[in-house]
Amino acid sequence: MDGVSVASGIAGLITLALQVSGAIAVYVTSIKDRSKNIRELHEELLLLSEVLGSLREFLTSERAKGRSFDNNSVLQKAISDCRDRIERIGEKLKPLEGGKVSRAIDKLKWPFEQREVNHLIDNLRRYGQTFHFAVTVEGCDLLARTSEDAAKGLQEMLGVSRKISELSAQMGLSNEEAAKRAAQIQEIIALIPMLTNTALDVNELTHAARMAELREQERRTTDILDWLAPVSWLHKHRDLQLRRSKGTGVWFLQNRDYLAWLQADTAEHDLLCVGGPGAGKSILCSLIVDHLRSTFKDPNVAVAYYYYDFSDQQSQTPINLARTLLRQLSMNGNTVPSAVAEFYQRTRNDVKDQTWFHDLLSILRRVAATYTQCFVVIDALDEADIHSQRTGLFEVLDALRDSGRAKILALARPHVLNNTMRFASPVVVDIIAHSHDLRLFLARAIEERPDMADILDDNLKEQILETLCQMANGMFLLPALQIRTILDQVTKAAVRRSLTHLSTNLTEAFQSTIQRITNLPLAKKELAFKVLMWISHARRPLRAIELQQAMAMQPDDDNMDLENMSPVRTIVDCCCGLVEVDRESFIIRLVHHSLEEYLREHDHGLFDDASLIITKTCLKFLILDFTKHLPFKNRNEFHQAIDDLPFLDYAATEWGFHAGAAPVEQFRAQAIGVLNDSLALIAIARIRDRYSAEFRKWKEKAWVWASSGGAGISLVASFGLAELLEILINENKLNLCLDARNMYGSTPLHEAALQGHDRVAEILIGYGANLLDRNYGSATPLYLAVSYGRLSMVKLLLKFNHTQLDTPGPRGLTPLHKAAEQGNVDIVTALLQAGALVAAQDNSGMTALHLAARRGHLSLVRLLVLAGGLVDIQDRDGLCPLDYAATGGYTEVVRYLLENGGNMWHKGHEAWTPLHRAARGGHTDTVSFFLQHHGDVLAADLRGNIPIHLAVRSGSMSTTRVLLEFGSQLKREQIFVQDRKGSTPRTVAFFTAHYDIHKYLRAEEWALLGTEPSDANILTSAIERGDLEAVRIHLTNNPDALYQCDEDGQPPLHVSLQEKQRAIVDFLLESGASIESVGYHGWRPIHIAASLGNLELVDVCLNHGADVKSRTQTRQTAMHKAASSHSAAVVRRLIEAGADPNDRNDRGMTALHVAAHQNDIQTVRLLVGEYGMDVFTRDFMKLTPAMWAERSGHLEVLAFLRAEAKKIRTATRAAADEQQQTTLGSPRDKQMRLLNIEGNVEDVDFDDEMD
Missing domain, CATH: 1.20.930 (Transcription Elongation Factor S-II; Chain A)
Structure with a gap:
């Protein structure tokens, strides 16, 4: 390695030393009692920086020219080990991350003991002596050797120094210089053994750090997976496994149709396993899942399952089905797929409406496509509600099929055969109890x-x-x-x-068992029928402890009597085999869905008052003394309290649904008592929203809502209790509060619209509810009804007020915009029939037609155009619906828009035609369509780019080929055309690290010119072939070729990196190739490795001293190249090596701008989330990263950046509000005084912040 390469490594070390010394400087003035000790360490680092600066200058000077350094030289080791030690100091000085607690600590805590500081100073002085010694020709030559050779040389030099010192003393001369020299040499000799020890220490620390990183990665993975679907949703499979007898189901695993489905290369047929009630389908399902997992252990094959359960209709929504399947598809690797991680960051706090569901399906489709095969097993399909669940189920299955990888098996009762159209050529297997x-x-x-x-x-x-x-x-x-x-x-x-x-059939068997229960002693009989009533009528499965508490409550109790709870064993035994307890989740359930049907539907007269009993029990729980004293001040304590009384959660969230099926006069007084009790209402609000990450921000709003006088009406509206609503309104006519806002700013009418309670909405409107009220998200009731697909509610609201039709909501979207974005044809039709303005524009100037085209909703595009939607209307960026369809690659939408007046030669933002946009997205089919309709392949944008320039940038070889082949007569013009910067498509291919396209275009150039590779490319050709022996022979015969460039201006090392030929890379470096050699447009090896997103090659460059801050001719750093490579790992590695993500290129773009432009959501998330990059930063064209994402049609990146920007604005406003409230006193303080409950609530919520 030459001196220049060593000097480049020193530059990074200087920067590191100055950064750490700057961090230490903060402590010098803050910690008075140890400031002298700290100041010494600070000064030692500054001195070390000066010495390193001198050494760097020396190594790049003429005096050091031509010197080579062994890769294991003392100097190289000293630089590396010094860097490791300073990094370890810096790591300890990092401030604690956290919320109020850590921010509240005014005094800094010095992390080192006195002994440690003294040791650090001694080591830094040794390094300083070593580097100072190297700033001479003689010292440099000596330290360029390996440790063993250098130690011998130093011992000889030390002996000479001592002799000189002795002679000087004998002659009466000063021996100060000789003594200093000897002391310096002794320091260096003492340092040499430390270098090996330091390397071992660093390895140990690196391993520990890696283990810590893995633990943190596991934690993040668990957080994301649990957010997708709690692991409890998967417990039923484990319970079925435990109940399954060994050897069960062998006959099915040998079934011809099952084996054909299993072994097929493609998913041409779905498999339907059909059996009557109680045939053992669920047990068989668990066997199939386990068999698939044991058969396919390849991580590229995924197996996912879902068990429908009639008793759990509430939670088994299409959204939760998709989330459960996505969780399982995300569990095959050590980390969750990047698409899922991004989706988590972007939407974890969002409202889960239909738009969110469609985005979820898109993520599910993308993740499934990463597998070679994806087996999906669905049990009890017949138990999926035909109105609320079945349609969504097939949307999920269709999304999986779109991936081209999914094989679907479903188990159900025979009546599903009446509707098999949504299955793919289904093959039916009959299931009976073998x-x-x-x-x-x-x-x-x-x-x-x-x-x-x-x-x-x-x-x-x-x-x-x-x-x-x-x-x-x-x-x-x-x-x-x-x-x-x-x-x-x-x-x-x-x-x-x-x-x-x-008994000869199930009905007789159930009746027989019920008769056995009737014959039990009175206490056991009553207990058994209570159990059966609760389990069969509960809206969701109950855990055993919830059921015990519900049944223990007595009408005159003021609090829960724990001694009145029946033991679980007694409960199970009394029911004579009709109930069982899940061993994993402790859910107590009926033995079969058929029994639930019998208990609910047969006229046996057992549970006529079930809804009333459950309603009154729930209301009783909501006014217990325990409920009035819940610990609101601390989230963890609150959760613990609810865990101690878990039925309270069911009572708060489900009472209203049971009340809807009970005679209101029989629970009226009890309900009115709860609905007028502010403490009960705030408890309900807290319980219902207790899992929200944002709840701590809404506590004050919750108190205002609970005491507003309208909270009861709001709660009743959310449950759809029309009769009870009228009673409340009649009792409060003089002080009717229909505009009470909950924590989201929603009024009772918002609640009714969101839930689709038509009768409640009619009543509220009749008493004057404002249809134009907006919640904190700027949504009107109509906008919410549209967002959640409530068609009948939409039609109802439209009867009363047409102004709301075009009232803008979030981001200026009208209800028509929202319906079009979601692809809801029925609601769009209803809005258009009511007179919605088709040409209405949102804050970005987009119409509903723009959004439908951007999402690729062909049927909606047709509907909107027929309704008068303008095909050529432009948004604020000058883009038409056709531009968006081309950007997304929606060929059929493009076809329709062109047939109805779209202009394929229209130039929007940056003078791109639709062909440019399709080419930039790498949408080969859409590009082919434009070419078949005479698209202009030579149309140039503002930068002189023609479509092939953009196709090359997309990295799509097929799109590039299509453009050249369709325009064969224009091939020469396309090949040699130059943009405003003089770049041909091949140049662009090189800049964007698409080296396969670069080679293809180079071959096309040679073919057009009729030339062969020149002598300068002989070595390049050998490298591209991966022929190490040919490279070795060529360099032996032509040693100067190691430093010469080929006809593209690339040195051999650059070419070997481009081709990812690691063995040749190592050989060239060993042969003396410089890690800082400059190639085409000022690129260095580190730029190429980073542009490939290849962590291994980046590490090779860094280990050989590559300068992470070096720039190309366009001022691109390796960080810019990594940000365009879709490799967050390389971005992280470069930052760890000292790269600055805020560095700007010649266009003022940071790494965040580049990643957003390149649609790299993982890198965007990394830069913003972990390294705190500013989402508002602008380049020289005044564009933010979000603007780049929007211009490029990268919707996921755009949504993430907008969400981050919103968080910052919200936090800024909250800080301002907090400052104002500190001065004036908060509204909530006043409210607490009114309620006289200061002791129950605390504003300081340290644990919430830490959460």
Whole structure:
């Protein structure tokens, strides 16, 4: 390695030393008692920086010219180890991250002990002596050797110095210089053994840091996965595994249709496994999932499942189905897919409306496409509600199919065969309880009752198995109930009698079991029927502890009596086998969906008052003394309190749904009491929103809402309780508060519109509710109804006021904009029929037609055009709907717009034609369409770019080829055309690191010119072939070729990096190639490695001393190149090596601008989230990163940056408000005084901030 390369490594070390000394300077003035000690360390670092500066100047001077350094030289090791030690100092000086707590600590804490500082100073002095010694020709030559050789030389030099010192003393002369020289040499000799130890220490620290990073990565991964879908949603599979008898289902795994589906290369057919009630489909589903996982252990094959459950309709929405499947598809690697991580950052606090659902489907489609195969197994399809769940289910399945990788298997009852159109050429397999499986199941049930061993001999066991298998009628459930009856007998004779009186169908079996319960002692009978009522009528599955608490509540209780709770074992035993407890989630449930149907639908008269009983129990819980004293001041304590009384969560969130099915007069007084109780209302608000990350910001608003006089009306409206609403209104006519705003700024009418409660909305409007009120997100009730796809509500609201039709909401979007963005044809139709303004423009000047075209909604584009939408209307950037369709690559939308007046030669922003936009996106099909319709391949934009320039930038080889082949007569013009900077398409390919396209265009150039590769390219050709031996021979015969450039201006090292030929890279570096050699347009090796996004090659460059701050002729740093490479890992590595992401190129762009322009959401998130880059920063054209994302049509990046900008603005406003409230006193303080409950609430919420 030459001196210049070593000097470049020193430059980074100087910067690091100055940065750390700057950090230490803060402590010098802040910590008085140890300032002398700290000042010494600070001064030592500054002195070291000066010495390093001198050494750098020396190494780049003429005196050091021609010197080479061994890769393991003492000087190289000293520089590397010095950097590691200073980095470790810097790491300890990093301030704590956190919220109010860490910000509240005024005094800095010095992280080093006195002993440590002294040790650090000694080491830094040794490094300083070493570097100072190297600033001479003699010292430099000596330290350029390996440790062993240098130590010998230094010992010899030390001996000479000592002799000179002795002679000087004998002659009476001063020996000060000789003594200094000897001391310096001794310091260096002492340093040499340390270098090896330091390397070991650093390795240990690196390993520890890596382990810490892995732990943090695991934590982040868990956070994202749990946000997607709590792991509890997957518990049912584990419970089914535990219940499954070993050897069950072998017959199915050998089924011909199943094997054909399993082994098919393509997903041509879906597999439908159809069986009647109780046939064992769920158990079989768990077996199929486990079989797929054991068969395909390749990480490129994914297996995902979902179990529908009729009792859990509330949570099993299409959105939650998609989230659960996406969680499973995101679990195959060590980290979640970047698309999922970005989606989490962008939307974790967003309202989950239909737009969010469509974005979720897009992410699911992208993640599924990363696998070679994606198996999806859906159980109990028949239990998915046909109105609220079935349509969304098929949207999810269609999204998976769009990935081209999904194989779908569904299990259901036979009636689903009436509607198989949404399945792909389904093959049907009949599922019945196989006799072999039945015998295994029944034998296991007998084995689990050792108390029956004396009664059941082998003959009687066999008789039981034979009888139950014969009577099973293809079901597991029937013999499962029968065996319980048999095993409850106490004599052999009783067992034999029971075998002759068995039920022949499920209804009889259920009736028989109910009769057995009726015959129990009174207390047990009442307990059993209570259990069955609660489980069969609860809106969601209940955990055992929730059920125990619900049943323990007595009408006159002021608080929960824990001693009145029945044991779980007693609960299960009393129900005679009709209920079971999930071993993973502790959910108590009925043994089968068929039993739930029987209990709900048959006229058995058991639970006529179920809704009323549950409603009154819930209301009772909401006014308990416990509820009035919930610890609101601290989120963690609040969660713990709710965990202690978990049924309170159910009561607060579900009471209204039960109330809707109960006679209002029978719970009226109790309900009015709760709805007029401010403490109960604030508790309900806190419980309902307790998982929101933003709740701490809304606490004050929650108090205002709870005491406004309209909170009760708001709550009733959200549940759709029309009768109770009218009662509340009549009781408060003199002080009617229909504009009470909840934590989101929504009025009762907003609540009704969002939930789709038409009758409630009519009542509110009749009493004067304002249809034009906006919540804190600027949404009107109509806008919310549109956002959540409430068609009937939309039609209702439109009857009363047409002004709301074109009232702008968030970002200036009208309801028509929102419906078009979501692709909701029915609502768009209703809005148009009501007279919505088709030409209405949002804050960006976009119409609904722009949004429909941008999303690729062809049917909506047609509808809007027929309604008078202008095809050639331009937004504020001068873009038409056709521009957006071309940007997204929606060829059919492009076709329709062109057929209806679209102008394919229109030039919008930057003078791009639609062909430019399709080419920039790499949309080959859309580009082909434009070419077939005579698109202009030579049309130039403001920068002189023609479409092929942009196709090359996209990195799409197929798009580049299409442009050249379609315009073969214009091939020469396209190949050699230059933009305003003089760049041909091949030049652009090089700049954007698309080296495969670069080689393709180079070959096309040679073909057009009729030339062959020149002698200058012989070595390049050998490198491109990966022929190391040819490279070795060529350099042996032509040693100067190591430093010469080929006809593209590239040295051999650059070419080997471009081609990712690691072995050749190492060989060239060992042969003396400079890591700072300059190639085409001032590029250095580090720029090429970074542009490839290749972490391994970047590390090679850095380990050989590459300067991370070096710039190309256009002032691009390696950081700029990495930001365009879609490699967040390389970006992180460069920053760790000292690169500054805020460096600007000749256009004033930072790495954040580049990443946003290149649609690299992972890097954007990294730069903003971890390195705090400013999302408002502007380049020389006054463009922010978000503006670059918008111009390029990168919607995910745009949404993320906008969300981050919103957070900053919100935080700024909050800080201003907090300052104002500190001066004037907050409204909430006044409200608390009014309520006289100062002791219950604290404004300081340190734990919330730390959360």
